[in-house]
Amino acid sequence: MPFPRLMPNILSAPSVILARSPPMIADRRAENETMSSIKPSRGTDDRDSTPAGIGRQLGFFLELAKARLAALVVLTTIVGYVLAARGSFDLVTFSWTVLGTTLTAFGANILNQWLEADRDGRMERTRNRPLPAGHVSRSQALLWGLLSSAAGLVVLDTGTNRLTAALSLFVILLYVLVYTPLKARTPLNTVVGAVCGAIPPMMGWTAASGHLELGAWILGGILFIWQVPHFLALAWMYREDYARGGFRMMPAADPDGSATGRAAFVHALALLPITGALAAAGVTGMTYLVFSQLVGLGFVALGLAFARDRVQLNARRLFLASILYLPILLGLMVFDMDDRLARLAGFKVSHTV
Numbered sequence: 001m002p003f004p005r006l007m008p009n010i011l012s013a014p015s016v017i018l019a020r021s022p023p024m025i026a027d028r029r030a031e032n033e034t035m036s037s038i039k040p041s042r043g044t045d046d047r048d049s050t051p052a053g054i055g056r057q058l059g060f061f062l063e064l065a066k067a068r069l070a071a072l073v074v075l076t077t078i079v080g081y082v083l084a085a086r087g088s089f090d091l092v093t094f095s096w097t098v099l100g101t102t103l104t105a106f107g108a109n110i111l112n113q114w115l116e117a118d119r120d121g122r123m124e125r126t127r128n129r130p131l132p133a134g135h136v137s138r139s140q141a142l143l144w145g146l147l148s149s150a151a152g153l154v155v156l157d158t159g160t161n162r163l164t165a166a167l168s169l170f171v172i173l174l175y176v177l178v179y180t181p182l183k184a185r186t187p188l189n190t191v192v193g194a195v196c197g198a199i200p201p202m203m204g205w206t207a208a209s210g211h212l213e214l215g216a217w218i219l220g221g222i223l224f225i226w227q228v229p230h231f232l233a234l235a236w237m238y239r240e241d242y243a244r245g246g247f248r249m250m251p252a253a254d255p256d257g258s259a260t261g262r263a264a265f266v267h268a269l270a271l272l273p274i275t276g277a278l279a280a281a282g283v284t285g286m287t288y289l290v291f292s293q294l295v296g297l298g299f300v301a302l303g304l305a306f307a308r309d310r311v312q313l314n315a316r317r318l319f320l321a322s323i324l325y326l327p328i329l330l331g332l333m334v335f336d337m338d339d340r341l342a343r344l345a346g347f348k349v350s351h352t353v
Helices: 003-011 015-020 023-037 051-064 067-088 091-120 138-159 162-182 189-209 214-237 239-245 258-280 286-308 312-335 340-344
Strands: none
Touching: 051 091, 051 138, 067 091, 067 189, 067 214, 067 312, 091 138, 091 162, 091 189, 138 162, 162 189, 189 214, 214 239, 214 258, 214 286, 214 312, 258 286, 258 312, 286 312
């Protein structure tokens, strides 16, 4: 019962009411008036069972879970599954894979925000997230994160296989217990974060095949390398905001951005051979190989522009291009995983994954 808010209202009740009413009745009236004026704060009452209240809680959960980031994680997992499954596609196992990956990605993201709530509150870009803004309590966020992570691991273990669940557990632990603390200590956090993002497509592969084959490692390598220019462009755009939050991204140790630009360019360039390796391993065909290199050259050009001139415009272009580049590349993989155009032309196709 909020006594600190009630007492001032009781003591300041009009003297005329106190004079005409018995003290107990006057106090009761003052208390009722005060209680009627206290309205639950929108988005903060977890006991609000109305449709609107439930909707708000769901919205806060999805925001804490970084639903758009989780969707990208699930997309890479789906591609890994499809490439490994080929003709032996199992809809039930696929569905469990998608559900389990979604839940574990949600859980890891929520636990990440639970740990970073104070730092997020200092940054312009993140201060309105549910935890810094006070829409969700820390205990509630912790509960959501743990339950979602645990549920996802159970789904993956029972619906796919133990290897896929183990990979997911490794990602959660690495992301929450290593990557998150490192963000405030060393610019090398980007490398650890890239490892976390490289494993989901490998999980999709193991869910379909039960093994970590060459194709899975190449697919994971592509995701690992792609994340570096993606994150460095973002870190450069928001370098002052990250500094306010106390995060040690690469621009914090590289004021003029020369090392940041070089690293972004080199990793963009490294995407050319590793994307080509997927075709060399027989996972995809010549159509994918040709178009992946063409798209990759465009990405390299934007990386070079950023390396030469670290202005905000070039960083933004590289960041937005990275967002477009990945789904285009993944789409090419799936489209040409059976070398469709080569088959139409009458060439013999073999797969050596």
